Amino acid sequence: MSVDQATVRRIAHLARIKVADEEVPHLAQELNAILAFIEELSSVDVEGVEPMTSVMPMQMKLRADVVTEGGEADPIVANAPAVEDHFFVVPKVVE
Amino acid sequence: MNTHAKPSKLIKGATGDWEVVIGMEVHAQVTSKAKLFSGASAEYGGEPNTHVSLVDAAMPGMLPVINEECVAQAVRTGLGLKAQINLRSVFDRKNYFYPDLPQGYQISQYKSPIVGEGIVTVDVSPSEQIAVGIERLHLEQDAGKSLHDQSATESFVDLNRSGVALMEIVSKPDMRSADEARAYVTKLRTILRYLGTCDGNMEEGSLRADVNVSVRRPGEPLGTRCEIKNVNSIRFIGQAIETEARRQIDIIEDGGKIDQETRLFDPGRGETRSMRSKEEAHDYRYFPDPDLLPLEFDQAFVDGLAAHLPELPDAKKARFITQYGLPAYDAGVLVADRETADYFEATVSHAGKPGGAPRDAKAVANWIMGDVAAYANSIGSPVAQTHLQPAQIAALVDLIGDGTISGKIAKDLLAILITEERDGDPYAIVEKRGMKQVTDLGAIEKVVDAIIAANPDKVAQALAKPSMLGWFVGQVMKQTGGKANPQAVNDLLKTKLGL
Amino acid sequence: MGFPSPASGRREKPDLLKKELSLTDVTELSLAEARDALVKKEISAVDLAKAQIGAIEQARALNCFIVETPEKALAMAAQSDARLASGDAGPLEGVPLGIKDLYCTKGVQTTAASHILKGFVPTYESTVSANLWRDGAVMLGKLNLDEFAMGSSNETSYFGPVTSPWRRSGSNVRLVPGGSSGGSAAAVAARLCYGATATDTGGSIRQPAAFTGTVGIKPTYGRCSRWGIVAFASSLDQAGPIARSVRDAAILMRSMAGYDPKDTTSVDVPVPNYEAAVGASVKGKVIGIPKEYRLDGMSAEIEKLWAEGIAWLKAAGATIVDISLPHTRYALPAYYIVAPAEASSNLARYDGVRYGLRVPGKDVADLYENTRAAGFGKEVRRRVMIGTYVLSAGYYDAYYVRAQKIRTLIKRDFETVFADGVDAILTPATPSAAFGVGEKGEADPVEMYLNDIFTVTVNMAGLPGIAIPAGTSSEGLPLALQLIGRAFEEETLFSLASVIEQSAPKIELPPKWWA
Numbered sequence A: 001m002s003v004d005q006a007t008v009r010r011i012a013h014l015a016r017i018k019v020a021d022e023e024v025p026h027l028a029q030e031l032n033a034i035l036a037f038i039e040e041l042s043s044v045d046v047e048g049v050e051p052m053t054s055v056m057p058m059q060m061k062l063r064a065d066v067v068t069e070g071g072e073a074d075p076i077v078a079n080a081p082a083v084e085d086h087f088f089v090v091p092k093v094v095e
Numbered sequence B: 001m002n003t004h005a006k007p008s009k010l011i012k013g014a015t016g017d018w019e020v021v022i023g024m025e026v027h028a029q030v031t032s033k034a035k036l037f038s039g040a041s042a043e044y045g046g047e048p049n050t051h052v053s054l055v056d057a058a059m060p061g062m063l064p065v066i067n068e069e070c071v072a073q074a075v076r077t078g079l080g081l082k083a084q085i086n087l088r089s090v091f092d093r094k095n096y097f098y099p100d101l102p103q104g105y106q107i108s109q110y111k112s113p114i115v116g117e118g119i120v121t122v123d124v125s126p127s128e129q130i131a132v133g134i135e136r137l138h139l140e141q142d143a144g145k146s147l148h149d150q151s152a153t154e155s156f157v158d159l160n161r162s163g164v165a166l167m168e169i170v171s172k173p174d175m176r177s178a179d180e181a182r183a184y185v186t187k188l189r190t191i192l193r194y195l196g197t198c199d200g201n202m203e204e205g206s207l208r209a210d211v212n213v214s215v216r217r218p219g220e221p222l223g224t225r226c227e228i229k230n231v232n233s234i235r236f237i238g239q240a241i242e243t244e245a246r247r248q249i250d251i252i253e254d255g256g257k258i259d260q261e262t263r264l265f266d267p268g269r270g271e272t273r274s275m276r277s278k279e280e281a282h283d284y285r286y287f288p289d290p291d292l293l294p295l296e297f298d299q300a301f302v303d304g305l306a307a308h309l310p311e312l313p314d315a316k317k318a319r320f321i322t323q324y325g326l327p328a329y330d331a332g333v334l335v336a337d338r339e340t341a342d343y344f345e346a347t348v349s350h351a352g353k354p355g356g357a358p359r360d361a362k363a364v365a366n367w368i369m370g371d372v373a374a375y376a377n378s379i380g381s382p383v384a385q386t387h388l389q390p391a392q393i394a395a396l397v398d399l400i401g402d403g404t405i406s407g408k409i410a411k412d413l414l415a416i417l418i419t420e421e422r423d424g425d426p427y428a429i430v431e432k433r434g435m436k437q438v439t440d441l442g443a444i445e446k447v448v449d450a451i452i453a454a455n456p457d458k459v460a461q462a463l464a465k466p467s468m469l470g471w472f473v474g475q476v477m478k479q480t481g482g483k484a485n486p487q488a489v490n491d492l493l494k495t496k497l498g499l
Numbered sequence C: 001m002g003f004p005s006p007a008s009g010r011r012e013k014p015d016l017l018k019k020e021l022s023l024t025d026v027t028e029l030s031l032a033e034a035r036d037a038l039v040k041k042e043i044s045a046v047d048l049a050k051a052q053i054g055a056i057e058q059a060r061a062l063n064c065f066i067v068e069t070p071e072k073a074l075a076m077a078a079q080s081d082a083r084l085a086s087g088d089a090g091p092l093e094g095v096p097l098g099i100k101d102l103y104c105t106k107g108v109q110t111t112a113a114s115h116i117l118k119g120f121v122p123t124y125e126s127t128v129s130a131n132l133w134r135d136g137a138v139m140l141g142k143l144n145l146d147e148f149a150m151g152s153s154n155e156t157s158y159f160g161p162v163t164s165p166w167r168r169s170g171s172n173v174r175l176v177p178g179g180s181s182g183g184s185a186a187a188v189a190a191r192l193c194y195g196a197t198a199t200d201t202g203g204s205i206r207q208p209a210a211f212t213g214t215v216g217i218k219p220t221y222g223r224c225s226r227w228g229i230v231a232f233a234s235s236l237d238q239a240g241p242i243a244r245s246v247r248d249a250a251i252l253m254r255s256m257a258g259y260d261p262k263d264t265t266s267v268d269v270p271v272p273n274y275e276a277a278v279g280a281s282v283k284g285k286v287i288g289i290p291k292e293y294r295l296d297g298m299s300a301e302i303e304k305l306w307a308e309g310i311a312w313l314k315a316a317g318a319t320i321v322d323i324s325l326p327h328t329r330y331a332l333p334a335y336y337i338v339a340p341a342e343a344s345s346n347l348a349r350y351d352g353v354r355y356g357l358r359v360p361g362k363d364v365a366d367l368y369e370n371t372r373a374a375g376f377g378k379e380v381r382r383r384v385m386i387g388t389y390v391l392s393a394g395y396y397d398a399y400y401v402r403a404q405k406i407r408t409l410i411k412r413d414f415e416t417v418f419a420d421g422v423d424a425i426l427t428p429a430t431p432s433a434a435f436g437v438g439e440k441g442e443a444d445p446v447e448m449y450l451n452d453i454f455t456v457t458v459n460m461a462g463l464p465g466i467a468i469p470a471g472t473s474s475e476g477l478p479l480a481l482q483l484i485g486r487a488f489e490e491e492t493l494f495s496l497a498s499v500i501e502q503s504a505p506k507i508e509l510p511p512k513w514w515a
C-alpha cells in the first residue's frame, strides 16, 4: 500500500493539519518510507491471534457515582486563548 | 417481525403506494449524579463550564475512569428491553473534530456494546400491537454545547454536558408509520422512567431521537435512508417522518435518487434539510480506547440488578388485567405512567368502610382515566400529583357502589373536592350537604304519582312513544334535587305507565 | 577478560564525605549519598539546591531545561530543611530533581516541548511528580525532550536540541543525548540534578540513559500512574527515572510507583523497597540471551559488551541460557503502527480552543488546521498523519488490528521463556553509541526509528526494562546493556543491574567543557 498526493491531502485534512502544496510530494515520500517499513508485518501469520486490548491482564476498576470535581469555571478556562463569560470562544460554527 | 405494513399504513404517491421504513437511534441520558468518566456533576444546567472536570475539558494528561452507576443503569435498561447483556464490552474512540468535543474523540462503544439484541412491545392503538426489535444499546459520552446566537462572528462553548453518560438505543428498522414511531418512543420512554435509568425529559434533551427514514414499494428491498438528527419531541418525530417520507417519494416519483445523508427537521418550516456541516465524508477512525480496559462483570452482578428491577409496564398491564379484571385498553392507559398506575392501585386497595362491598376496580379506572385525568390535564399536572388523594377517590367510588350517591351526584362531589373542600372527606361532605340519593321507594312513589297525575297529556304521548320516559325521569330528578335513585325511578315509572 | 573489583565502582567517594563539602563537590554525590548527607545534617537542602541551581546556570549550553524553577527549588528546600530538623523527613527529603516537561506541574509551564502548548500552565500536578514532592524531593525545573516524546535524539524539541555532556575522544562534535528523555539523561549525566523523571514509550528512558552513561528503568506498564503526564501512546507510555546509579534509580522508583485510582491502567500491587534489591545476590537467577537480538552487522564493540555482561552475571552466580523470541523483528514496525495511531487520537485535543497556541482561521476547521500546522513540529505532524492513515477506513484491520495481534505474539514470546524459568533477559540497550546532532534521520525517518530496535519490544509487551552503563565505545562514549524482567519484578532487575554496575569498568565523563 502506498499513498499518493491526494491521499496525503485527505489524511492531512482528517488530522486537521494544514499542508502547503509544496510540502505534499515530500510528505508522500516520507509516509511511503514509513509504510514500506511497516509493510513487513503483512507476512506474519496472525490467524486466530487475539489483538491485544490490555497489556496487563486485569479487570477495570470503576469509580463510585459521586460528584468530586467541577464547581468552578476559572481553572477550566484559565489557559484558554479566547474566553467570554467563562465560555470558550471559537469562530462561528454554522450547523 | 413486522416486515410489511398493513395496507392502511401505505402512503399514496402519484404512481402508486409506498411503504415507509423507520429505524431509530435514541440517545437517553443516564440518570446519575456524576459523569460517565469523571467526577463532575451530570446535573442539567449550571453556569457555563462549572460542571466540568479536567477530564471533561480534555486537559493534557487526563484519564477517564468509568462510573459504576452508569454501567448498572445500562444493564438495568438492557434487562428492561429484554435484551442480551454482554458481560464483556469495549469502549472505543470515535475520532472527529468539533468545538464541543474537547478530546477530539467521543468515547463510545462500537464493536462490542454493553447490551445486544432485545425487544419492545408497542401499543400503536387499542387494537394494534407491534414488536420493535432492539439492535443494541451502548454507553457513550455526550458532547458539550455551542451557543451560536450570542455573537455574529463567534460561537460560545460550554462543556457542562461534555462527558455526561448517554445510552444510545438503536432499534431495528421495524416501524412502518409515524404513528408506530411515536408509539415506540413513547413506550421506550415509559420503560426508561419505570426503570429510573433516564428521566425522559425531552425539553432538557434527556431523550433525543435520530430517525432513519427510507421508502420503498411494498415488498421491495430497503431504499436509501436519510438520518434525521436530534429530533427532540414525540410530536416532531411524527412530523419529521411524514415530511421526510413525502420528500423522498416525490424525488423518486420525479425520477430522482435519494442521497444517503444526515438531515435536520425544522419544525417551524415543517421540513427537513440537509446538514451541510456534517455533510463531509466521515471517517471516524474507531479504535479501542487505550486509556480504558474492557468493561467486564459477571452474571451475578446482572442477576443482582435483575432482582431489584421494578415491575415493568407490560407485566403491570398483564397483572392489572388478571388481578383487577380491567379491559386491556384501560390497563394500557393506566400503566403508561408508573405513578398513575401506582395511584390506581393505591385507590383500589385503599381500605373502605368496614363491611363495605368490594370496590369496583373498573369504576376506579373509569374515574381516574376520566374525570380525574381531565382535571389533572386542565391544570397541567400528572394525575398522581394533583391534590386529590387515592383515599378520596376510593370513598367516592364506594359511595356510588353502595348506592349512597348516584353517578351524577358523584360528579358534583368531585367538583367540591376540587374546589371548596380540597382535603375533604367524601363521606362527611355527602352527609353534611345532604347529597345522599333517595332510595326510599315510598317517597319516590309519591313524587312519581304526583307527576303522572299532573301530566295526562304526556302520559298519553308516552304510551305511543316509550322514549318519553326520559322526560318523566327528568321531572322526578328535578323534584328530588337529583337525589332519587335513578334505577328505582325508572322501574316505578315503567310500572305506573304500563310500559 | 579481567573484572574490575567492586572497589573501583563509581559510587565510592569516601574522601569527599570526610571533609567539609564544597558546593561543586556536592553535585558529584549520588542521590543516595546526598540523601544520607542530608539526614546526617552534613549538608542542608538549601545548600544542595543552590549547588544544583549553580550547575544548571553554568550548563545552559546543553539546553537541558525548558524552564528552570530556582525560586521554587529554594522554597521547597527550605521546607525540607524544616522537616529534616523536625524529624519528619520523607524518603527523598531535600533531594533536588529535574522533571521531564511531559509531566504536568501545577503552576509551572508544561509544554511537552511543543509550540502547541505555548504558555500552558497546568492547574494540577501529575500523580508521579506529586508522589516525589510528597516524599520531600525538590524541583529544579522542567527538562527538555523530543516534542511529545516523539524522537530518539531530542532534536524534535520546539525548544531546540539538547547537547550531550559527552564527546567523542578528541572531538568537539555536538552529540545527541538520545531521546525522548534527552534533557533528563543529559542533566543527570552532567550532574545538574540527582535524578530526573522520564517516560518511555518505545525506549525513551533506556536509549538516552544508554547514550549518556546513566541508569534508566522503564517499569512494568501500570506500575506508575500516567495521570497528569501528557499522553503520547497510552498503551505504551510508562514513567520511570533516569539516575546516576542503580541504587539511585531504585530509590526514585519507590517514590514514583504506586497504584492510582485516577488511572484505570495502573495496577494495584504493593510497591516494594526496591533499594533493598540493590546488591542482593543473583545466584541461581536464570538469564536468557535472545538470539534474535544478534542483528546482522551488529558492531563488534556491542557484541563484546554483551559478552562481557554475560560473563559478569555468570561470575555472580547466574545461569545463562540461550532463548528465542521469534517475533522480535516485528516489534519495531508494529510499534510504528500502534504508537502513531494512539498518538493521532491523543493529540487531537490540541486544537487551539482550551489552551496553548491558537492561530486564527476563517472558520473553526481553518483555525484547527492553522493551529496544528504551526503548533506541531515536523516529526509530530508526520506521526499524527501516519496514525490517522492506519486507523482510517479500509486500513484499520490491515494495519492497527494486525499490529495489535503481533503485540499479542510478542508478549507470548516473553511469556513462553519466562514460563521456562528465565528470570531476566540480557540484551544490548542500543545498536550504537550516541551520534552527532543532525547526523541521523534527515533523509529517512526510519533511520532514526531503528535506535529503538532493542528497547521497543519491552513496551509492546508491557514489561520492565533497565539500561545500565557497561562500557565505552572505541570513541570513548558510553555503551549500555539492557535487562528485561517479568512483569512487576523490577527488584530482580535492580539486583542484576547492580552486578553489571559493579562489574563494569568505570566510565569517566569528560571534563565540564560546557561550564
Ligand SMILES: [Mg+2]
Pocket: B025, B168, B210
Ligand atoms: Mg448514532
Ligand SMILES: [Zn+2]
Pocket: B027, B140, B168
Ligand atoms: Zn451516539
